[in-house]
Amino acid sequence: MSFFMGSPTFRRFHVSQIPKQVDSPEFLQNIKQNVFSPLKESEEMSLGWVSISNLLDTTLSYEKIFKDRFLVLGFRIDKRRAPSLIFKAYLDLEQKELLKVKGTTRLTPEEQKQLKDRVKNRCSKEFPPGSQLYEIVWDFKKKNLYFSGSGNSICTEMSKLFYSTFSMELIPLDPIGLIALDIEQQKAIKKITPSYFVEHSSGIPRSDKDYLGSEFLTWLWCFSDQNSTLTLPSDQHLHLEMYDNLQLISHSEEEKVTIHGVTGSAQEASAALKQGKKLSSVQILIQKGEQEWLFTFKGKTFDFKTVKTPAVDDVEETDRFVSRMQYLEEVTEMIDQLYQLFLKARLGSAWEKEEIPQIRRWILKNK
Numbered sequence: 001m002s003f004f005m006g007s008p009t010f011r012r013f014h015v016s017q018i019p020k021q022v023d024s025p026e027f028l029q030n031i032k033q034n035v036f037s038p039l040k041e042s043e044e045m046s047l048g049w050v051s052i053s054n055l056l057d058t059t060l061s062y063e064k065i066f067k068d069r070f071l072v073l074g075f076r077i078d079k080r081r082a083p084s085l086i087f088k089a090y091l092d093l094e095q096k097e098l099l100k101v102k103g104t105t106r107l108t109p110e111e112q113k114q115l116k117d118r119v120k121n122r123c124s125k126e127f128p129p130g131s132q133l134y135e136i137v138w139d140f141k142k143k144n145l146y147f148s149g150s151g152n153s154i155c156t157e158m159s160k161l162f163y164s165t166f167s168m169e170l171i172p173l174d175p176i177g178l179i180a181l182d183i184e185q186q187k188a189i190k191k192i193t194p195s196y197f198v199e200h201s202s203g204i205p206r207s208d209k210d211y212l213g214s215e216f217l218t219w220l221w222c223f224s225d226q227n228s229t230l231t232l233p234s235d236q237h238l239h240l241e242m243y244d245n246l247q248l249i250s251h252s253e254e255e256k257v258t259i260h261g262v263t264g265s266a267q268e269a270s271a272a273l274k275q276g277k278k279l280s281s282v283q284i285l286i287q288k289g290e291q292e293w294l295f296t297f298k299g300k301t302f303d304f305k306t307v308k309t310p311a312v313d314d315v316e317e318t319d320r321f322v323s324r325m326q327y328l329e330e331v332t333e334m335i336d337q338l339y340q341l342f343l344k345a346r347l348g349s350a351w352e353k354e355e356i357p358q359i360r361r362w363i364l365k366n367k
Contacts (some may be wrong), residue, residue: 002148003072003137003328004321007295007306011155012332013145013170014181022071022140023062031060036076039129046129047077047157049165049315055133055229063363068322071138075149075158078131081124090119113133122340126317134158137325145329150303174302175212178339188347194251197359213299214249214278216342219355221279222362223341232337236288240338245296247279256280271365286334293331307331 002008021027035058036048051057051064052074064072081088094115099105107115110133135148136158145162147211159170179185193212197218224230224240231237246259246269257272280300286293296305309327314320345355 002323003135003146004317008146008148008307008328009150009303010148010300010328011150011286011303012173013147013159014173014177015143015145016169016171018140018143019166019168024065026330028060028062030067031073031163037062039078039080044124045077045079045081045163046153046287046327047075049161050074050076050133050317052135055131067318069139069141070322070325071136071140072321073082073138073183075134075161076131077145077154077157077304078129079133080124080127080129082120086127087119087123090122091116094119094308115174136162139329142238142329144329146325147327150298150301150305151251172301174300176218176338177337178302184345185347192347193357196251196276197356197363198274199360208312209225210300211251211278211295212282212346213302215346216295217279217282217299217344218273219345219359220338221282222359226362230338232334233340234337236334236337238334239287241285242279242282242293244283245281246279246283247281248272249280250275251275267367270363273363273366288334293327293332296333302335304332306326 003010018242019027031049034048036050036055037046037058048058049060050073051060052072053064055076057064058075065073095103098107098111099116113203132154134154135138137146139145147155147158149158155172159332163166164296171180176189179189195215221242224242228236228239234322244260248254248257248269250260257268257277257279258266259272281292281296281298283296291310293307293309295307297303298305307328309324309331312320312323314323344352
C-alpha cells in the first residue's frame with residue numbers, strides 16, 4: 001500500500017465530474033459489479049476492483065473503500081503470459097516441425113498466425129497467470145485521481161474499468177491534459193511549434209506536443225539554476241534542485257543520455273545540452289521552509305516516482321494516510337504551478353525574443 005506507507009509512484013488524472021450520492025447503495029453496487037473475478041480457462045486477462053490491502057478480498061464495503069474524503073481501491077489484473085524466451089523457443093520448435101512436414105522453407109501469413117495462436121494456447125495451459133495489484137486514490141474534493149501504475153497500457157485498462165464503473169472520463173494530468181482544463185491555453189497551444197535551445201538543432205518530435213514536457217523541464221532547470229528561491233503564483237517560496245538521475249533526449253527521442261550521481265555529472269549534462277538535447281526525466285529536490293520532498297519526475301507524462309514526503313507523525317492509520325495524501329497533493333500542486341509559469345512564458349510574446357536567448361546563454365555558460 002504505497003499511498004499508506006513508503007515512497008509511492010503514481011500518475012494523476014482529473015475526474016470529469018463529482019459523483020452524486022457516494023453514500024448511496026447504487027454507488028457501492030456499481031463498484032461491486034466490477035470487482036475482480038478469477039480468470040476462466042478461455043480467458044487471457046481478467047481485471048477488476050479489490051481491497052487496496054489484499055488482492056484476494058473482493059467483499060468491498062464503505063469501511064474498506066472510504067478514507068475521509070478519499071475513495072481507495074485496489075486494481076487487480078491477471079494475465080496468462082509465458083516468459084518471452086519460452087514462447088520464442090516453443091515457436092521455433094513448432095515452426096521447424098511444421099516446415100519439415102510441409103516440405104517447404106516458408107509459411108504463409110495465415111499459417112504463421114495460426115502457429116502463434118497455437119503456441120500461445122499451449123503456453124497459457126502450462127504457465128499460471130501472473131497477478132498485479134495497483135492502487136487508486138480518488139480525491140472527491142479536488143476531482144483528482146492518483147494511480148500507482150505508470151505504464152500507458154495499464155493506465156488505459158484502469159481508465160476503461162473506471163468508466164465502466166462510474167460512467168466518468170479520466171483526463172491524464174500530463175502536459176497536454178493540464179492545458180485541456182484551460183480554454184485559452186487550448187487555443188494558444190495550437191499556434192506553437194517546438195523550440196530549439198541550441199542553434200542549428202534539428203529533429204522532429206514523435207507525436208504532437210510531445211516536446212512540451214522536455215521543454216518545461218529544461219526551462220525549469222535553467223530557471224532554478226539561476227534563482228535560489230522560486231516564487232509560485234500562490235506566493236509560496238521554495239528552493240528547487242535538479243538533484244540526480246538526469247535523462248536528456250533529442251527532439252526525435254532517438255538519442256538518449258542518462259546521467260547518474262550528483263558529483264561529476266555537470267560536464268556530461270552540459271555536453272548533452274550543447275548537442276541540442278533536452279531534459280526529459282530527473283530527480284527533483286524541493287524544500288519549502290523545513291519541509292522537503294524528493295522524487296523523480298518524468299516530463300512527457302508528469303509521472304511522479306518514489307516520492308519521499310516530509311515525515312508524518314499521525315498514529316492512527318486514516319489520519320496518517322490523509323496527512324500523506326496532503327503532502328502528495330502539495331508537491332503535485334507546486335509542480336503544476338511551476339508548469340503554469342512555464343506556459344505563461346511559453347505562450348507569451350517574449351518567448352522567442354527573451355526566453356530562448358536566455359536559455360541559450362545559460363547552456364553556453366554551463367561547463
